[in-house]
Amino acid sequence: MESMGQVMQDLLKRVERLRAEALKTSSEAPDENQDLPPKKYNDAPAISTEGCEKCDYTGTINTFRWEQPEGYQIPVQIAVVENCSCHTERMFQKYNASESFNAKERGYTFKTATIDNMNREQFGVAIDFVRDIKRHLELGTWLYIFGDDARVPGASKEQGAILNAYGTGKTYLMQCMANAFSYRKIPAIYVTEERLFSDIKATYNRASEDSEDEVLQRYYSVPILMIDDIFTAQYKEWAEGKLFSIIDERQKNNKVTIMTSNYSLGRIRERLPMNGGKIGSRIDGKAIQIEMLGPDRRALNKNESA
Numbered sequence: 001m002e003s004m005g006q007v008m009q010d011l012l013k014r015v016e017r018l019r020a021e022a023l024k025t026s027s028e029a030p031d032e033n034q035d036l037p038p039k040k041y042n043d044a045p046a047i048s049t050e051g052c053e054k055c056d057y058t059g060t061i062n063t064f065r066w067e068q069p070e071g072y073q074i075p076v077q078i079a080v081v082e083n084c085s086c087h088t089e090r091m092f093q094k095y096n097a098s099e100s101f102n103a104k105e106r107g108y109t110f111k112t113a114t115i116d117n118m119n120r121e122q123f124g125v126a127i128d129f130v131r132d133i134k135r136h137l138e139l140g141t142w143l144y145i146f147g148d149d150a151r152v153p154g155a156s157k158e159q160g161a162i163l164n165a166y167g168t169g170k171t172y173l174m175q176c177m178a179n180a181f182s183y184r185k186i187p188a189i190y191v192t193e194e195r196l197f198s199d200i201k202a203t204y205n206r207a208s209e210d211s212e213d214e215v216l217q218r219y220y221s222v223p224i225l226m227i228d229d230i231f232t233a234q235y236k237e238w239a240e241g242k243l244f245s246i247i248d249e250r251q252k253n254n255k256v257t258i259m260t261s262n263y264s265l266g267r268i269r270e271r272l273p274m275n276g277g278k279i280g281s282r283i284d285g286k287a288i289q290i291e292m293l294g295p296d297r298r299a300l301n302k303n304e305s306a
């Protein structure tokens with residue numbers, strides 16, 4: 001037979017347990033967040049809390065469409081999650097390609113550019129690229145605008161004219177594109193390679209507000225990245241590595257990348273001993289190339305400062 005003491009002890013233990021449970025539930029209730037929107041909005045990632053009515057404040061829109069894939073007897077319903085248009089608008093607030101341009105550069109447009117026999121075809125390709133930008137954003141097409149000194153003698157002979165690789169309007173053409181993207185409110189970054197590296201370097205400063213990772217993420221993820229005068233830096237190992245990771249990330253994620261350069265693809269490895277070959281082949285695989293040899297327009301526009 002159990003002793004009286006044992007029964008008492010069990011009873012006390014039970015009381016203790018019940019009290020603990022009661023305390024636990026009372027700290028959970030009551031719901032003091034009744035006046036706030038449903039929890040899913042709060043839990044969503046930062047960008048999603050900035051949506052509009054159209055996307056129910058989520059930043060994305062779910063649509064369903066019917067498809068009948070090959071080999072299937074009946075159509076199947078496919079769910080598609082698409083970014084709401086408010087998402088692009090928010091991106092454009094952050095990434096406006098012509099933001100850093102001066103008044104003169106903002107005036108460089110396809111409508112006002114001098115177009116002649118030496119750049120007509122090149123402008124045509126760039127104009128088509130802008131016209132088809134939606135498709136290129138889906139496909140992740142790249143554009144490589146280049147003029148290489150090493151090709152000047154051969155091309156000059158072939159065309160019976162004295163051609164140049166510098167001052168032929170590579171930057172000008174890219175800035176026309178940048179202005180066109182801004183006009184269409186398409187998020188894009190325009191940056192010289194020099195500026196890109198100094199942006200990254202600035203984050204090594206202890207007082208820097210941005211981390212290196214934040215800056216790199218910007219260059220990895222912006223829908224359109226325009227790098228002017230790529231492959232001109234005095235590469236230190238770190239710089240080559242950074243440039244490679246930007247190119248590589250953008251290639252893997254199919255992000256439109258537009259570059260101007262003074263090197264044809266085959267010569268990139270001369271500039272970047274570690275990664276030049278890999279970078280060249282990545283560009284080769286994705287880019288439409290525009291070669292710009294022609295008159296030095298800097299000399300033609302004498303009263304313009306370069």
Ligand SMILES: Nc1ncnc2c1ncn2[C@@H]1O[C@H](COP(=O)(O)OP(=O)(O)O)[C@@H](O)[C@H]1O
Nearest residue numbers: 113114166167168169170171172297298304306
């Ligand atoms: N199509 C054009 N119409 C008017 N000006 C141009 C055109 N192309 C180039 N320029 C002008 O010629 C100069 C050299 O052009 P730039 O784009 O800097 O050459 P690159 O980048 O090929 O060295 C600049 O002052 C630029 O404004």
Ligand SMILES: [Mg+2]
Nearest residue numbers: 170171229260
């Ligand atoms: Mg240039």
Ligand SMILES: [Zn+2]
Nearest residue numbers: 052055084086
């Ligand atoms: Zn929206």
